[in-house]
Amino acid sequence: MFIKERFIKSIKSIILLGLPLMISACQSDTVETETVCTTSLEPGIIIEIVDKASNDPISCGASVILQDSSYDEVLTHPQDSACSDDMNLSGAYERSGFYNVTVSKEGYEDWYAYDVEIESGTCHVKTISLKASMERK
Numbered sequence: 001m002f003i004k005e006r007f008i009k010s011i012k013s014i015i016l017l018g019l020p021l022m023i024s025a026c027q028s029d030t031v032e033t034e035t036v037c038t039t040s041l042e043p044g045i046i047i048e049i050v051d052k053a054s055n056d057p058i059s060c061g062a063s064v065i066l067q068d069s070s071y072d073e074v075l076t077h078p079q080d081s082a083c084s085d086d087m088n089l090s091g092a093y094e095r096s097g098f099y100n101v102t103v104s105k106e107g108y109e110d111w112y113a114y115d116v117e118i119e120s121g122t123c124h125v126k127t128i129s130l131k132a133s134m135e136r137k
Contacts, residue, residue: 035122035123037122037123037124038123038124040124041093041094041124042093042094042124042125042127043090043091043092043093043125043127044091044092044093044094044095044096044097044099044118044125044127044128045066045090045091045092045099045101045116045118045127045128045129045130046088046089046090046127046128046129046130047064047075047088047089047090047091047101047103047129047130047131047132048088048129048130048131048132049062049088049089049103049105049111049132049134050131050132050133050134051108051133051134051136052133052134052135052136053135053136055133056085057085057086057087058085058105058108058134059077059084059085059086059087059088059089060077060078060079060083060084060085060087061077061078061079061083061105061106062076062077062089062103062104062105063075063076063077063103063104063105064076064089064091064101064102064103064104065101065102065104066091066092066099066100066101067099067100067101067102068092068095068097068098068099068100069097071095071097073091073092075089075090075091077089092118092125093125094124094125095118095125096118096119096120096125097117097118098115098116098117098118099115099116099117099118100112100113100114100115100116101113101114101116101130101132103132103134105134107136107137108134108135108136108137109134109135109136109137111132111133111134113130113132116128116130
C-alpha cells in the first residue's frame with residue numbers, strides 16, 4: 001500500500017507542477033498568419049480637385065504632374081462631354097517615394113504639395129489622398 005500511495009502522490013505532483021507549464025507552452029501572444037497579396041495595382045496617390053471658395057469638384061480639364069527624382073508622371077482629365085468633375089485623379093501606381101505634386105487647371109492658380117511620402121506596404125503601396133483646393137485667378 002505504501003508504494004501505491006507514493007505513486008499517486010508522485011502523479012499528483014507531476015500534474016500540479018507540469019500542467020501549468022504545458023498550458024503556458026501552448027499559448028502564444030502572437031498569431032502567425034500567412035499574408036496573401038492580390039495582383040491588383042494600387043495607386044500611391046489619389047487627388048481630389050475642388051474649387052477653394054465653393055468646395056465643388058472641378059477635375060474636368062485638370063492635369064497633375066507627379067515628380068520623384070528622375071520619375072515624372074502626368075495625369076489628365078480631359079474636358080469633354082463625358083467628363084465628370086467629381087472624378088479623382090490617381091497615379092504613382094505601386095511606386096513608393098517622395099513626390100512633388102503640381103495640379104493645373106485653366107482659370108485657376110496652380111496648386112502644389114512638396115515631399116509627399118508614399119510608403120511601401122506588405123503587398124502594395126500605402127495609398128494617400130490629397131485634396132487640391134484651387135483658387136481662381
